[in-house]
Amino acid sequence: MLRILHQLWRVGVATEPPPATDAAALEALGLELHRAIEARFRHSLAIRVVDAGSCNGCELEIHALANPYYDIERFGVSFVASPRHADALLVTGPVSRHMETALRRTWRAMSAPKFVIAAGQCACGGGEFGGSYASCGAVEKVLPVDVKIPGCPPSPEDLMRGLLAALRVDETTVSESCGESA
Amino acid sequence: MSAKQDLGTQLHQVGINTRSYSGVANLPALIISAADWGPAAAVAKAQDWRWAGSWADTDAGRMHLYALLAQGGEYLLLTAQAPLERPEFTSHTPHYPAADRLERHARDLFGVIYSDHPDGRRWTRHQAWPQDWHPLHPAAEVRTQGRTAADSSYPFITLRGDGVFEIPVGPVHAGIIEPGHFRFHAAGETVLRLEERLGYTHKGIEALAVGRNPAGLLHLAARVSGDSAVTHAWAASQAMERAVGATVPPRALALRGLLAERERVANHIGDIGAICNDVGFAFAQVQTSRLRERWQRRNREIFGHRLLMDSVVPGGVAHDLNTTQITTLRADHATLRQAVEPLFDIFDDHPSLEDRLVTTGHLSAEDAGALGCTGYVGKASGQALDLRHDAPYAPYHELLINVPVQSEGDVAARVRVRMAEVHMSLDLMDHLLRTLPVGDIHAPLPNPPAAACGLGLIEGWRGETLAFVRFDASGCIARYFPRDASWFIWPALERLIHGNIVADFPVCNKSVNGSYAGVDL
Numbered sequence: 001m002l003r004i005l006h007q008l009w010r011v012g013v014a015t016e017p018p019p020a021t022d023a024a025a026l027e028a029l030g031l032e033l034h035r036a037i038e039a040r041f042r043h044s045l046a047i048r049v050v051d052a053g054s055c056n057g058c059e060l061e062i063h064a065l066a067n068p069y070y071d072i073e074r075f076g077v078s079f080v081a082s083p084r085h086a087d088a089l090l091v092t093g094p095v096s097r098h099m100e101t102a103l104r105r106t107w108r109a110m111s112a113p114k115f116v117i118a119a120g121q122c123a124c125g126g127g128e129f130g131g132s133y134a135s136c137g138a139v140e141k142v143l144p145v146d147v148k149i150p151g152c153p154p155s156p157e158d159l160m161r162g163l164l165a166a167l168r169v170d171e172t173t174v175s176e177s178c179g180e181s182a
Numbered sequence: 183m184s185a186k187q188d189l190g191t192q193l194h195q196v197g198i199n200t201r202s203y204s205g206v207a208n209l210p211a212l213i214i215s216a217a218d219w220g221p222a223a224a225v226a227k228a229q230d231w232r233w234a235g236s237w238a239d240t241d242a243g244r245m246h247l248y249a250l251l252a253q254g255g256e257y258l259l260l261t262a263q264a265p266l267e268r269p270e271f272t273s274h275t276p277h278y279p280a281a282d283r284l285e286r287h288a289r290d291l292f293g294v295i296y297s298d299h300p301d302g303r304r305w306t307r308h309q310a311w312p313q314d315w316h317p318l319h320p321a322a323e324v325r326t327q328g329r330t331a332a333d334s335s336y337p338f339i340t341l342r343g344d345g346v347f348e349i350p351v352g353p354v355h356a357g358i359i360e361p362g363h364f365r366f367h368a369a370g371e372t373v374l375r376l377e378e379r380l381g382y383t384h385k386g387i388e389a390l391a392v393g394r395n396p397a398g399l400l401h402l403a404a405r406v407s408g409d410s411a412v413t414h415a416w417a418a419s420q421a422m423e424r425a426v427g428a429t430v431p432p433r434a435l436a437l438r439g440l441l442a443e444r445e446r447v448a449n450h451i452g453d454i455g456a457i458c459n460d461v462g463f464a465f466a467q468v469q470t471s472r473l474r475e476r477w478q479r480r481n482r483e484i485f486g487h488r489l490l491m492d493s494v495v496p497g498g499v500a501h502d503l504n505t506t507q508i509t510t511l512r513a514d515h516a517t518l519r520q521a522v523e524p525l526f527d528i529f530d531d532h533p534s535l536e537d538r539l540v541t542t543g544h545l546s547a548e549d550a551g552a553l554g555c556t557g558y559v560g561k562a563s564g565q566a567l568d569l570r571h572d573a574p575y576a577p578y579h580e581l582l583i584n585v586p587v588q589s590e591g592d593v594a595a596r597v598r599v600r601m602a603e604v605h606m607s608l609d610l611m612d613h614l615l616r617t618l619p620v621g622d623i624h625a626p627l628p629n630p631p632a633a634a635c636g637l638g639l640i641e642g643w644r645g646e647t648l649a650f651v652r653f654d655a656s657g658c659i660a661r662y663f664p665r666d667a668s669w670f671i672w673p674a675l676e677r678l679i680h681g682n683i684v685a686d687f688p689v690c691n692k693s694v695n696g697s698y699a700g701v702d703l
């Protein structure tokens with residue numbers, strides 16, 4: 001225990017003061033995100049992530065959002081296990097044909113209104129893999145997409161910026177349907 | 183007597199005819215008949231050859247099968263052919279359990295017929311295409327199709343008995359991880375059997391590689407498994423370079439070594455934290471994810487990409503280092519060495535961690551050997567193989583590699599191996615930077631002779647990683663097959679979870695961390 005406390009004391013808080021030169025921008029971005037979440041989602045945005053066929057690079061960067069440098073939870077963003085608890089669906093990868101139905105079912109399990117965010121080049125436009133006998137290509141070939149976050153993979157900052165954009169999407173365009181169309 | 187002559191003699195003794203084959207650059211190989219394919223594996227198995235992968239290829243109207251065998255760091259390729267109309271072979275699976283899924287993969291994608299394969303079920307194929315259509319068989323026409331149904335009728339093997347129940351998990355998991363299905367059979371809390379069903383992220387990488395130029399292939403290879411971008415790109419690049427007989431400048435090779443070690447450190451550090459987190463020790467993850475983030479930021483600053491994608495290019499590397507960057511990196515190594523010391527010290531003998539990690543997820547040395555596990559999974563279960571030591575390629579042939587081996591085979595042993603590898607990588611990187619040769623960082627690839635083939639073999643952070651490349655007459659890629667170390671990690675997970683409680687599955691899974699994308703292709 002003492003060793004743990006010592007380590008914690010020695011390292012201190014990585015998030016505060018900001019450790020990198022771009023940290024001020026990051027902080028500003030986070031606050032903006034926080035405000036948007038407060039306004040639209042009463043302090044919390046619950047995201048369900050589905051890898052629909054990625055190379056796993058995008059997942060690594062989504063994971064990085066939880067590290068002490070970004071600590072995305074402090075802005076009110078949480079990643080949830082059940083689509084029923086989620087406000088937004090964050091999809092990575094081209095949609096492999098083998099994941100097509102699982103992705104549709106996850107989306108259908110979410111309650112409206114719901115966002116779909118495509119993260120990464122593959123999810124946005126098919127990327128490296130595109131469409132093939134095995135891949136449907138971009139997420140929008142399968143589900144209505146509200147926001148795209150390009151990058152291969154998008155960096156954690158890109159992801160934060162993208163989430164912010166998602167919150168600014170005009171409410172009328174966000175899918176209100178209960179899922180029968182997908 | 184070379185290992186090849188040795189196996190050749192043994193094969194002759196049981197009446198199997200062999201011919202020497204030199205179609206794959208610099209690799210000893212034997213041709214046998216399609217009918218002898220399985221019996222030859224039986225002989226190899228009796229001689230203690232490790233089975234390191236198998237793949238199909240079609241060329242000149244024939245179906246070719248390849249299988250790589252290894253003894254220590256010595257490799258031998260077996261190959262056999264059959265007519266495309268009826269590509270029938272006997273199977274390696276009865277002799278090498280690890281061959282099961284790779285053979286089913288070749289059956290699904292190429293239509294290879296394994297006359298005595300013990301498992302007739304599909305593997306990579308779900309419901310996206312019919313059983314009699316084989317996407318990589320030359321006769322396959324392009325298909326368009328509507329929606330793909332879920333593969334809900336896959337015949338899992340079921341256990342029956344009093345109190346035995348099934349737990350289906352996936353393909354969409356609770357956390358932020360790749361998709362796959364796990365079918366548990368449990369009695370009470372104890373797992374009696376786990377069966378994996380993967381293939382969900384199959385996007386046709388082998389088909390996408392065909393017709394690409396060398397640079398295009400490496401772009402794809404870096405995305406076979408995003409956490410192994412350097413590993414797969416280097417393996418593919420090495421395969422191409424061997425195929426065409428290219429000489430890569432020494433500085434480029436040293437920098438590739440540096441990149442591969444950076445990838446190893448990032449993944450090990452991240453995973454060690456995640457393993458501890460899976461048993462409720464969040465402190466570890468907070469600390470290691472901080473270190474990993476700093477590492478990745480440096481990757482972007484110096485090598486242009488946080489995961490080092492596209493840093494390996496045909497004939498070399500994309501980024502050179504100047505003296506300031508070398509100083510920065512060396513200072514980083516010193517900082518990281520210092521930063522991990524108190525952490526590893528805690529992970530090594532913290533009572534609550536010990537309680538959860540020691541004896542958990544035990545993989546016996548016999549199982550690890552039988553499955554041909556390499557990397558930290560093999561090393562933690564007594565398998566001392568490390569290509570950097572046993573089949574060294576430049577720059578490792580000049581470096582001192584102490585392979586960390588443990589005998590316990592549990593989660594704790596895998597963590598210890600990974601901690602030791604972090605230390606070793608830091609030393610190797612320091613050495614590489616101290617002795618960085620001067621010169622170019624890439625050299626143009628000579629034009630490939632038609633049908634030139636090469637095999638790349640790299641010690642990735644997960645273990646031995648292979649890439650097979652064949653060029654067509656115009657210098658484009660005719661065949662690419664990457665064999666990730668995960669092909670042997672996934673079957674190991676099915677064995678090591680046996681007898682553990684269901685709740686320990688996440689930590690067992692994380693401790694071996696097989697790539698889904700890397701095997702789904």
Ligand code: SF4
Nearest residue numbers: 054055057120121122
């Ligand atoms: S966008 Fe890039 S990192 Fe993300 S899944 Fe596609 S290839 Fe991988």
